[in-house]
Amino acid sequence: MTWSFSLGRLLGSELRVHITFFLLLAWIGFAAYGTSGWAGAMVNIAFVLALFACVVAHEFGHALMARRYGIRTPDITLLPIGGLARLERMPEKPGEEIAVALAGPAVNVVIWAVLTAFGAKTSLALTDLDQTSAGFLQRLAVVNLFLALFNMIPAFPMDGGRVLRALLCLRMDRVAATRAAATAGQIVAFFLGFMGLSSGNPVLVLIAVFVFVAANAESQDVAMRSVARRLMARDAMITRYESLAPQDTVATAATTLIRTTQHEFPVLGSDGALLGFVTRAALFEALAHDAPRTRPVTEIMTADIPRVALATGLETVLATLHDGAPAIAVCTETGQMLGYITRENVGELMVVQGR
Numbered sequence: 001m002t003w004s005f006s007l008g009r010l011l012g013s014e015l016r017v018h019i020t021f022f023l024l025l026a027w028i029g030f031a032a033y034g035t036s037g038w039a040g041a042m043v044n045i046a047f048v049l050a051l052f053a054c055v056v057a058h059e060f061g062h063a064l065m066a067r068r069y070g071i072r073t074p075d076i077t078l079l080p081i082g083g084l085a086r087l088e089r090m091p092e093k094p095g096e097e098i099a100v101a102l103a104g105p106a107v108n109v110v111i112w113a114v115l116t117a118f119g120a121k122t123s124l125a126l127t128d129l130d131q132t133s134a135g136f137l138q139r140l141a142v143v144n145l146f147l148a149l150f151n152m153i154p155a156f157p158m159d160g161g162r163v164l165r166a167l168l169c170l171r172m173d174r175v176a177a178t179r180a181a182a183t184a185g186q187i188v189a190f191f192l193g194f195m196g197l198s199s200g201n202p203v204l205v206l207i208a209v210f211v212f213v214a215a216n217a218e219s220q221d222v223a224m225r226s227v228a229r230r231l232m233a234r235d236a237m238i239t240r241y242e243s244l245a246p247q248d249t250v251a252t253a254a255t256t257l258i259r260t261t262q263h264e265f266p267v268l269g270s271d272g273a274l275l276g277f278v279t280r281a282a283l284f285e286a287l288a289h290d291a292p293r294t295r296p297v298t299e300i301m302t303a304d305i306p307r308v309a310l311a312t313g314l315e316t317v318l319a320t321l322h323d324g325a326p327a328i329a330v331c332t333e334t335g336q337m338l339g340y341i342t343r344e345n346v347g348e349l350m351v352v353q354g355r
């Protein structure tokens with residue numbers, strides 16, 4: 001569950017919007033309608049579109065800087081606090097990571113400077129953002145300054161956290177540095193949550209919750225990657241499992257599901273070659289309908305299962321699992337399956353190998 005959906009592609013990246021971004025928009029629009037009616041709400045819709053454009057510009061700041069170092073950005077997700085550009089990989093050199101992190105807030109500073117040159121004054125408190133009485137450009141200037149400053153807080157998941165991590169990496173290993181920046185993020189989250197609760201600002205509380213969760217996720221992700229870097233597909237694969245034959249029926253698959261603890265079953269030819277996987281979800285789907293249970297399992301299996309070799313790095317396996325495959329098959333060069341890997345058993349491996 002990602003809580004975001006796609007808007008299309010721009011400059012080589014898929015643009016996604018997180019649902020909480022709309023909560024922020026709804027709050028601003030609703031507040032304007034309450035104080036100044038439809039006219040105010042319309043002005044705020046225009047404002048929200050301008051804000052949206054600034055957040056997109058911020059993310060493309062990261063993406064275009066990353067491209068200078070030969071790193072692609074598959075997708076960009078917009079969030080209330082600025083958004084996340086998901087880079088294909090992080091730059092190895094701390095200097096490059098800092099440049100990529102700073103490029104986002106720098107775009108907002110540039111926008112703020114341009115708006116100020118056009119006469120927008122930055123004398124407004126952030127709490128006045130939902131007031132339509134303030135000038136349009138003035139509010140936009142304030143929002144850009146806010147985006148730049150907020151993202152420079154030296155804590156994950158803000159851009160400043162990335163700068164902090166890169167600096168800490170000069171003195172400690174990456175996992176420890178990430179943990180420190182993530183802990184800073186959780187302290188900031190508590191502080192924001194306290195401010196939000198004591199001032200009765202629900203958006204601030206929402207941002208606090210998001211910062212807390214994202215800081216934690218970043219820390220776990222880096223720890224997982226560092227374990228994955230040391231291991232190969234052979235270390236993670238399930239080697240004791242029950243398989244189905246192509247002529248087996250849906251009814252046979254159903255009894256196998258009950259008999260075992262497996263959630264997915266490889267369908268193997270007589271020579272051991274992998275034909276596909278039957279998932280528990282596909283099986284339930286097949287059983288829920290009135291179609292005969294004498295159908296062969298080949299009719300309900302997923303055929304395009306990603307295949308890796310025994311010596312494939314676990315990092316590659318993880319990236320492939322992220323793309324949504326039910327399982328990854330570990331096969332010989334001639335296509336015989338040796339074992340398979342699921343999200344659950346990688347999770348178990350991380351607990352065993354972790355820390």
Ligand SMILES: [Zn+2]
Pocket residue numbers: 058059062082083104105151159
């Ligand atoms: Zn950013």
